[in-house]
Amino acid sequence: MIIILARKTLRYLLPYRFLFLVAIAQVILLNALELLKPWPLKLIIDNVQVGGQPLPWEFLKGLSREQLLLAICIGLVLIYLLWGSLSLLHNYTTISIGQRMVNDLRGDLYSHLQRLSLAFHNRQQVGDLLYRIATDTYAIQSLTMNTAIPILSAVVFLVGMFVIMVQLDPLLTFLALSVCPALFITLSLLNRPINKAATQSHQQESVVYSLVQRNISAMRIIQAFTKEDEEHNKFMAASRESLAARLRLYNLQSLYSGVVSLVSAVGTALVVWVAANQVLAGELTVGELVLFTSYLASLYDPINSISQTYGMTQWAQVGVMRVFEILDIERDLPEGTKTFPRVGAKGEIVWDSVSFDYLPNQPTLKHINLRVRAGEKVAIVGPTGAGKSTLVSLLPRFYDPQVGRVTIDGVDVREFQLKSLRRQIGMVLQPPIVFPLSFRENIAYGRPDAALSEVVSAARLARIHDLIVSTPEGYDTVVGERGATLSEGERQRLTIARAILLDAPILILDEPTSSVDAETEALIMEGLDRLTVGRTTLIIAHRLSTVRQADSIVVLRAGQIVEQGTFAELMSQKSAFAALYRTQFSLQGEK
Numbered sequence: 001m002i003i004i005l006a007r008k009t010l011r012y013l014l015p016y017r018f019l020f021l022v023a024i025a026q027v028i029l030l031n032a033l034e035l036l037k038p039w040p041l042k043l044i045i046d047n048v049q050v051g052g053q054p055l056p057w058e059f060l061k062g063l064s065r066e067q068l069l070l071a072i073c074i075g076l077v078l079i080y081l082l083w084g085s086l087s088l089l090h091n092y093t094t095i096s097i098g099q100r101m102v103n104d105l106r107g108d109l110y111s112h113l114q115r116l117s118l119a120f121h122n123r124q125q126v127g128d129l130l131y132r133i134a135t136d137t138y139a140i141q142s143l144t145m146n147t148a149i150p151i152l153s154a155v156v157f158l159v160g161m162f163v164i165m166v167q168l169d170p171l172l173t174f175l176a177l178s179v180c181p182a183l184f185i186t187l188s189l190l191n192r193p194i195n196k197a198a199t200q201s202h203q204q205e206s207v208v209y210s211l212v213q214r215n216i217s218a219m220r221i222i223q224a225f226t227k228e229d230e231e232h233n234k235f236m237a238a239s240r241e242s243l244a245a246r247l248r249l250y251n252l253q254s255l256y257s258g259v260v261s262l263v264s265a266v267g268t269a270l271v272v273w274v275a276a277n278q279v280l281a282g283e284l285t286v287g288e289l290v291l292f293t294s295y296l297a298s299l300y301d302p303i304n305s306i307s308q309t310y311g312m313t314q315w316a317q318v319g320v321m322r323v324f325e326i327l328d329i330e331r332d333l334p335e336g337t338k339t340f341p342r343v344g345a346k347g348e349i350v351w352d353s354v355s356f357d358y359l360p361n362q363p364t365l366k367h368i369n370l371r372v373r374a375g376e377k378v379a380i381v382g383p384t385g386a387g388k389s390t391l392v393s394l395l396p397r398f399y400d401p402q403v404g405r406v407t408i409d410g411v412d413v414r415e416f417q418l419k420s421l422r423r424q425i426g427m428v429l430q431p432p433i434v435f436p437l438s439f440r441e442n443i444a445y446g447r448p449d450a451a452l453s454e455v456v457s458a459a460r461l462a463r464i465h466d467l468i469v470s471t472p473e474g475y476d477t478v479v480g481e482r483g484a485t486l487s488e489g490e491r492q493r494l495t496i497a498r499a500i501l502l503d504a505p506i507l508i509l510d511e512p513t514s515s516v517d518a519e520t521e522a523l524i525m526e527g528l529d530r531l532t533v534g535r536t537t538l539i540i541a542h543r544l545s546t547v548r549q550a551d552s553i554v555v556l557r558a559g560q561i562v563e564q565g566t567f568a569e570l571m572s573q574k575s576a577f578a579a580l581y582r583t584q585f586s587l588q589g590e591k
């Protein structure tokens, strides 16, 4: 598991391998300077003070005591100066590698999410996905730059120090290192609970995200039902859970650091005691004792930092796992290779023995056989939940049927490239989705290269042009800003303009059922009528006039086609449609 995760993470590091090598070189240099830091003090104590040993280096031999002291102090400043500048550079290098990795991972995740089917998105909580993109992706930076590099640095430092210490006094070195087994036992004991706490912390945080996302998008309902206090309580409960999970993680990390500090203190006391005795016995110089104790303080630092980064590693590991979990989901809509000719599809559509279910053993569509000729206008009617939206969703492959096939011009839609397939289908769906972009960008969403004149003529046909030019910046006004807040009917007309501009040979229309006023509805219907001329059109029909005008009417009930025919044919018999007509459409008819 860890190995697979490491391999996947390394794939994101690969493009920055040269920069990473530079970072490693910086780590080695930084630690060499770190190891040099206590030496000036040792030299002053052992060699500069009265009665001290002469320095072993030739070029320093001619210097007076004062000059030597000055030289050592300059050396000290230089070591710190170099160390400081290199540290800055090193931070910059690691942060820039980490951020680029986050950027790449985010890009991949976002692009992958956009290609996963609606079946996947229906199952997912939006807030959870947001959390994975916005927060979990940072884990790859934590995992590589904020944990791997410090651990590498600690290891380099420990090895360097070991080499120097062992030459000065092997016994003391082994005493100092004797704490390591105790530390590793602590590490392995706390491994599992820290990992569990890290996972829970991520999960609870994403629950909070999901709750916020759901409630903000349902604010109108919450306010209408005055549920603010109740929703606030739910939010606080989720937030408290998240806080508790985070605190559990911090507690475990603190416990771990505490144990490390205790073990370190015992080790230090042991070493100082033995070393002081050696100085008294004349076996060790005072300068060496100083060097040893300052190394000793630094020896526990890297071990401490390994332990502290350990908690973070667990947290980051879970984050990265959550990102790869999504990236590993196979695209459930494998693409075909065929494309439509440049002039577009002819538009003959067939549902050939199609059955479909959203959930296993709960069929939504059963044995659908339906043929729609090119250029035909078909109204799909039926009680709510009959499967009307599902039936048309199979055409642009929002879902694929489990049984049977849907064809356009005789070819299974699964054989086409998705882009080419969806370019053939204009859709005006409910509710109308409008982006916070300019009017022009909204209308040209499917054809961003369209000329302004084309956008304007689509807007005129959809009867939205007058409204657009009355806004402060006309077609450049951003929808939702400065007086460009749109009503439901206006949004609908904007989406009709979008479909007109796309100029696709097949149309899927979900008629508005929301209570737009009669005048707006007439305008919308006029826009739709213009749109449907000469195109194969599937209309989920709610209006009597649409049903009447359709070339053919398909009556769907409980996922099955129960009747099909023209309005006159269906009305002439004692049909299900006649019953539906009486309940659903009669009121409109009487108007």
Ligand SMILES: Nc1ncnc2c1ncn2[C@@H]1O[C@H](COP(=O)(O)OP(=O)(O)OP(=O)(O)O)[C@@H](O)[C@H]1O
Residues within 6 Å of the ligand: 122, 358, 359, 364, 382, 383, 384, 385, 386, 387, 388, 389, 390, 391
């Ligand atoms: N994403 C989904 N996951 C599970 N079940 C779903 C999903 N979407 C729809 N359904 C179920 O499938 C059935 C058919 O739904 P569909 O939206 O196709 O009906 P409809 O005829 O268009 O209804 P309406 O007229 O109310 O829009 C319903 O029982 C619905 O609950």
